[in-house]
Amino acid sequence: MYRYDEFDHAFVSSRVEQFRDQVERRLSGELEENAFKPLRLMNGVYLQLHAYMLRVAIPYGTLNGKQMRMLAHIARKYDRGYGHFTTRQNIQYNWPKLSDTPDILAELATVEMHALQTSGNCIRNVTADHFAGAAADEVADPRPYAEILRQWSSVHPEFSFLPRKFKIAVTGAERDRAAIQVHDIGLHLKKNDEGAIGFAVYVGGGQGRTPMIAKKIRDFLPEEDLLSYTTAIMRVYNLHGRRDNKYKARIKILVHETGAEELARQVEEEFSHLQGTELKLPDADIQAIAAYFTPPALPDRAEGWAQLAGWKKSDEGFARWVDQNVQPHKHPDYGMVTISLKPIGGIPGDASDVQMDAIADLAEEFAFDEIRISHEQNVILPHVALADLEPLYRALTAHGLETANAGLITDIIACPGLDYCALANARAIPVAQEISTRFGAAERQAEIGELKIKISGCINACGHHHVGHIGLLGVEKKGAELYQITLGGSGDEHTSIGEIIGRGFEPNKVTDAIETIVNTYLGLRQGKEETFLAAYRRVGPQPFKDALYGDAKAEAA
Secondary structure, X not given: OOOOOHHHHHHHHHHHHHXXXXXXXXXXXXXXXXXHHHHHHOOOEEEOOOOEEEEEOOHHHEEOHHHHHHHHHHHHHHOOOEEEEOOOOOEEEOOOOHHHHHHHHHXXXXXXXXXXXXXXXXXXXXXXXXXXXXXXXEOOOOHHHHXXXXXXXOOOOOOOOOOOOEOEEEEOEOOOOOOHHHOOEEEEEEEOXXXXXXXXXXXXXXXXXXXXXXEEEEEEEEHHHHHHHHHXXXXXXXXXXXXXXXXXXXXXXXXXXHOHHHHHHHHHHHHXXXXXXXXXXXXXXXXXXXXXXXXXXXXXXXXXXXXXXXHHHHOHHHHHHHHHHEEEEOOOOEEEEEEOOOOOOOOOOEEEHHHHHHHHHHHHXXXXXXXXXXXXXXXXXXXXXXXXXXXXXXXXXXXXOOOOOOOOOOOOEEOOHHHOOOOOOOOXXXXXXXXXXXXXXXXXXXXXXXXXXXXXXXXXXXXXXXXXXXXXXXXXEOOEEEXXXXXXXXXXXXXXOOEXXXXXXXXXXXXXXXXHHHHHHHHHOOOOOOOHHHHHHHHOOHHHHHHHHHXXXXXXX
C-alpha cells in the first residue's frame, strides 16, 4: 500500500498545526462559527445533532494493522469506544471534543492518515473495489489509479471550491463492486484489443434528492490520459455547474440539462488542449505508484483444500460462514474474507475499539497485514489461506465478528440517521436492527438468498437506499417519521434506481412491510436460484403493490 514521502509528511503535519491554531481561535471566541465552519469542514469536522463528528479518510478503503490499531486507539481515547465505517470507505467518530480534534489529527498523521477532503465542495475520498488486487475476476488493480487521483486532487487549487462535492470511484473487474455508475465520475478499468490498459469513463451519476445513473462518455481512455481527461471534466463542471442552487449543483444535473452528447463534446474540446501536456502520465510514474500495490508473495498452501472440506463437514456454522463470507481469490489456495459488521440486531457499520484491535491482529497474522473497508460497511481481509480459515473463524467468533451474512437480508447498509445526524428526518439504525432481528435465523436468510436492504434517514441518501434491492427512505410527515419503500435498485454493473412502491409506512409497520415483500418474492420466484432482484425485474412492481396495499384499496373502493 502507498507510503507517505517527505512531501506528504510535511504537508499533513502543516495542516494539523494550521487547524490547531484555528480551533484555538474558535474556542477563545476570536473566530465565530460562521467563519470557522468552512475551516473545520476542510479538516473533516462536522457539527452533528448532539456533538462534533470527525470523518477520517481511508483512501480507496485500504489500510494496514498499524493504522487500524490507531483507529481503535482514537475510539478509545477520544470517543466512546467505537467508530462507524461509512459507505465512502471512511470511518466516523461521533463524539469527539472539538478541543481534541487537532490532537486526533496529529496522532493520525503518525500512521499516515488524515481527514482532508472528507467534506466540503471538493473531490472527496476516491473509492475502489474492496477486493482490489485479490479478486479472481480482476482485469487490473484499480488502487494505483485511485492513488494517482488522490495525489492529483489533494488541495488542488483549481478544484477546492467546486459548485458541490464531487465523488470518483474506480473498479477493475467486469463485476462492478464500486458502484461507479452512481458517482460523479466512474472509471472502469479495461483492456483494448491490443491488450493496453485504459478506462471506460462514466459521468453524472449520483443519488440524493435527484438520483441518476451516469452516462458513458468514453469507451476507452488510455491510462496515460487519466489526469488530463479528468481535469477536462472538472473544468467543464467548474465552469458550468450551478452555484445558485445547491440542490441543482451536482454534475449529474449539468449532464441532465446539457445532454450527455453535448457535455462529452465540451469535455473532448477541453481535453484536446490538455492531452500531451504535463498532465500526461509517464509510464515510469504509473509503474512507481503500482509498485506500492504489489500483491504479497503468496506461498502455495494446497493442504488447505482438504482441511477446509473436513472443517466444513464437522461444523455447520463454519461451513455457512465460508460459503457466505469467503470469495475466490486469484490464487486458488486463498480466499477473500468479509468480516461482517452487521451482527444480528446490531448497528450496521459500527466496530468497537476492541474489535478494531482484534482485526488489526488478525490481519497481521493471517492476511499479510492488509485490510480493506467496503462501501457496504464491512471489513475485508483480502489474502487469507484456505488453511487458515478455521483458526481465523475461531478468533473472529471470540470478538463477535463471525456473522455469516455477507450479501444477505441482514447485511443492511444504514446511515446514522436521526440518532446522530442534524440533516436526518428519521431514524435508520433502529429500523435496521428490527429488520435484522426479524430475519436473523440462518435458515431464513439462506432461504431468501441474496437481498440487499439499504436505509437512509433523509433524502441525501448516505445509506444508498436508491440502489438497494429494497430501499428505505426516512421522511417526516406532520411531525412524525415515515418510511418510503423503493424496490429494484442495484449498484452493480447493471445499475438501476429503485422504484417508489407506494405510500410510506410508520416505524412500527416497516418490518412487517418488508416481510410482506419477502414473502411475495418467495411465492413468485422461479426456482431457488432466482434472486429477489431478478424476480422483481421479471414481474415488475405490481405483485408487491398488491400484497402491500391491496386490502387498503379494496376497503377504499
